[in-house]
Amino acid sequence: MTALSFSRVGDGFGVTSGRSWARRIGKIAVIGAVVLVSACGLPRSGPSKKEIFSGSVEKGGSSHIITVDDRVNRAANFSPAYGFGADFQRAGQVGADEVRPGDVLGLSIWENVDDGLLASMGASSTQLQELQVDSQGYIFVPYAGRVLAAGNSPDELRRIITQKLETQTPDPQVMVTRVAGDGATVSVMGKVNAQGVYPIERPTRSLSSMLSRAGGVSIEPEVSVVTVKRGNASGKVWLRDLYSNSRNDIALRPGDIILVEEDQRSFTALGALGGQTKVPLGNESINAIEAVAMVGGLSTTLADPKGVFVLRDEPQSVARAVLGRNDVYGTQRMAYVLDLTKPDGMFMARDFVIRDSDTVYVTEAPFVQWQKTLQSILGTASDVGTTSRTFE
Missing domain, CATH: 3.30.1950.10 (wza like domain)
Incomplete structure (x- = not known):
């Protein structure tokens, strides 16, 4: 038996089948889905390239949007280096036989x-x-x-x-x-195999020999950072650089504190990448191409290779060099843009050094949002069609 419904025709009422009524409901639902999708937006991995640009200083935002070129690379590739100051390097070795208070x-x-x-x-x-x-x-x-x-x-x-x-x-x-007393001694702590207070003796008057006396480091040498605190001054060096450069193997002084830690420097990868995670930097110099590769590269189904961003806070001196201006003061938010669709863009990314606390963000390609919208509409229409069939 066919369901009937009444519709007003002219001054009277006409009779319409339930199937026709359901189709009209379906059309209305599809139109509503388009409006709803447009109004509410769709799930995505982060802001679009257009949205990031809309937050630039020129448009009233707080971030400087900078397209990377050779000049920007030269200005921005500043990386704080580990090492000991001249006071540490000039200090002579303590006489192994010299008597000191506390001995x-x-x-x-x-x-x-x-x-x-x-x-x-x-x-x-x-x-x-x-x-x-x-x-x-x-x-x-x-x-x-x-x-x-x-x-x-x-x-x-x-x-x-x-x-x-x-x-x-x-x-x-x-x-x-x-x-051995408590006079000419140093404290060794952190990621070593035998923490303790050790006397400065003839075999242990240098930093490397004292670390050996403490049993060596207990973590991977590639990520080991050695800090020496002397009074109010301190310096640090990569363990690998300590052994590769004799200038870093400083002479120890009574009261020195030696701390071995695992390096905590890292960058964060977000957006249309093969992975979204926090990545340790280690003691190597990593460029933007390597950073992207370390998390699985660009997502072939989502990424916009024209929208690779490196976000960081630049100190005043670097920001002035990058912007070519002397009227900026304090730390500045910078969003560096890399276009990997051009040969020069690949070289620029290869030369752009990633620093501690950087965020590498890749936007989604413009068609991805349209594709998601279309899939959402078709999915909604399919659901409506299924609902309509229940009236038949």
């Missing part, structure tokens, strides 16, 4: 008499162990008094004590040994 010394004294000043009855020598050098650099030796030990080598200190004792006992023989 612990051992004294052995022989007297050339049967009944000496210091020796016990029937003994020819006296052992004075664990004499700690006080904060002013002195030790106390019986019959020699308060002796300045700091700044002298054990041999020099031996001569000083001998001279003081020979007025009290004939031909004294003195031997001074240096026991």
Whole structure:
């Protein structure tokens, strides 16, 4: 039995089949779907190229949109480098035998008499162990008094004590040994196999030798960064550069703090790429082409190769060089644009260095949104058609 519905025709009522009524409902629904899709937008990976450009400083936004060329590459390829300052590099090695406040010394004294000043009855020598050098650099030796030990080598200190004792006992023989104390020491911590406080001795007067004394690093050498803090100053270096360049193998000073960490520098990849993730930089210099390749390259079904952006905050000096202006102040938001559809664009991307905290973003191709809109409309129409058939 065919369903009937009434429609007004002229001054009277006509009779329309349910199937015709459903088709009209379907047409209305398709038109509504177009309007709805246009009004609400569709899912996407981020802003379009046009939307990014609309946020430029020239259009009232807060970002400078810069097309990358050779001049921009030269100005923007500034990368903070690790290394030690001149104060660290000029510091001479600590004398391995130099006595310092906090050191612990051992004294052995022989007297050339049967009944000496210091020796016990029937003994020819006296052992004075664990004499700690006080904060002013002195030790106390019986019959020699308060002796300045700091700044002298054990041999020099031996001569000083001998001279003081020979007025009290004939031909004294003195031997001074240096026991590891808390004087000339450094602290080694972080990603090493044996954290601790170590004395600066003859084999461990340089940074590399002290790291070896601490058992070496416990992480991959390629991502290891070594920081040395000395008073209010500090410097850092890649572990690999420490061993490849002798200038980085600085001499250690008492009180130095050595910290080994895993490098935390990274960039973020977003948009129409093979992957969206945070990527560690490591100790290599990475360019824009390599950055895109590290996350699987451009998505062949989504990406607009004319819309590859590198977003970063530039310090004032670099921003002025890039913009060719001296009237910008403070850190500036920069959006560098790379067009990979041109041979020159590929070379520009190859020469553009990625820095810590950069965001590499690739926009979707213009037709992608149209394709999504069409699929959404057709999907809506299909759903309506299915609904219409239920009335038949």
